[in-house]
Amino acid sequence: MANHYRTKAVVLSKKNVKEADQLFSLFSEDFGKISVLGRGIRKITSKLRSGIDTFYFSEVEFIQGKEIKTLTDTVALDKFHGSDRISEATEAIVSGQEKDRRVWDLLMESLGQGCSSEIACHFYFWNLLSISGYGFNLGDCLKCGRKLPEDNNTFSFGGGGIFCSCSEGDIKISANAIKLLRIILRKDWKTLARLSCPKTLFSELDSLSWKVQETLIRQHSM
Ligand SMILES: [Zn+2]
The missing domain is CATH 2.40.50.140 (Nucleic acid-binding proteins)
Structure with a gap:
């Protein structure tokens, strides 16, 4: 049997x-x-x-x-309130069938808070990268080490973080997007629960997350 x-x-x-x-x-x-x-x-x-x-x-x-x-x-x-983005990120980032307590806990944490699906998706995506060894440094400028100003910052895939105007990364990133990513990576649910983010901020993070994911897939397949 x-x-x-x-x-x-x-x-x-x-x-x-x-x-x-x-x-x-x-x-x-x-x-x-x-x-x-x-x-x-x-x-x-x-x-x-x-x-x-x-x-x-x-x-x-x-x-x-x-x-x-x-x-x-x-x-x-x-x-749960989820979205295709969570499935796609899991497909792309989590390798084959294998028990993985950290991914499981993250999935439970992302979806179990009852936040909007946008917050849940980004919480999952960015923290999944982090536990999969693709963490990003969102502190000071990667190159000159200065505190990031409000404007003219760019995200660098290769560098794994953000440049101020002293250097040029791959894609522009707004001050609000940097703030939201920091809150997400701090796993600060208290703040996330009372945030009301404009749609434009989520679209910015959406396109950033797609580009990061594409870059990772390209690196994997090389
Ligand atoms: Zn700099």
Whole structure:
């Protein structure tokens, strides 16, 4: 008889396969990043469907076949405000299937605070980089060591931090973005909870995070 495995997991994404199946990408407490197939889960009568969906915090049970894991039970524990960005960052930055307590704790911390999905995403992304060995120095100017002024700062991917006008990095970064990143990396939830950030600040951080991620992927594949 096949072994049954049971673990808590966050559902990062799902996609439809075949007539009535769905393939879920999970980050699990005990096995790290895994894919599990929900057979017949899109049928109204499926018992699995109420316990699993995108950004559910679920308890799942599966059997390990030769090539795929197949869901046998699901229990919904909570529903988080997440977004595709969290799945994409996990795909890009976390390597194969492996239990990883730090990523699990970070995922729980990012999503479990009930903050907006923007805050949760950026909290996760920047701290994930940090625990994956891609930390950035957001203190003083990387080159001259002076305190960063309000304007004319640039972010340097290669340098791993920020330049003032004494040197030129890869992309402009505003003073507010630097402040928000510092709060995020300090894991200062008290401040994060009462921040109201303009949309433009999140768009700035979004494009910065995409560029950082692309740069990392390029470095990995070289
Ligand atoms: Zn400088």
